[in-house]
Amino acid sequence: SQTIHQWPATLVQPVGSPLSLECTVEGTSNPNLYWYRQAAGRGLQLLFYSVGIGQISSEVPQNLSASRPQDRQFILSSKKLLLSDSGFYLCAWSVRATNEKLFFGSGTQLSVL
């Protein structure tokens, strides 16, 4: 069966520090991968999606970036965090060639202070 791992679960970072969140998927090949952000009490905002290694599309201009160095690995990064980057970050995957059923990781609660 397929599983998705996301870490760390919580992170407290000072303003201006770098960020690296990692997500890996097991049990499937060539998945579509996504990063969503959820501000406190708000909905899910799509940040990045990827249909293959090295193929990243950004939905919202920001100081975050994403990379997909391997088929089942998706990384969210920032060189300098802002206060507004605080939120609950969720990695997700779906079957290749479909953007239907999304399966989410357990999320990372990021607090930028």
Added chain:
Amino acid sequence: GENVEQHPSTLSVQEGDSAVIKCTYSDSASNYFPWYKQELGKRPQLIIDIRSNVGEKKDQRIAVTLNKTAKHFSLHITETQPEDSAVYFCAAEGRRALTFGSGTRLQVQP
């Protein structure tokens, strides 16, 4: 791109009553509409979905209806229980990814 609106933002019901959450979408090309349940601090989990070739789908106490002409769909929960308390998100298939509504916080009062 796709735009999804969800109402109400909060909903409080008595245990045993029914709850209804409604969503509208903008892209007539969307064909897939899932609903997710998110408990506090947890990941959203798919609870039910519907495709555009179906008008209604049921799974025990939950059901979803779709009116493709009017571009709206609804989640119905019957005989609500305290464990149904959570935030519920509707979503619609976009060209690249699911677009989510803003969520409904459902509180079931014992």
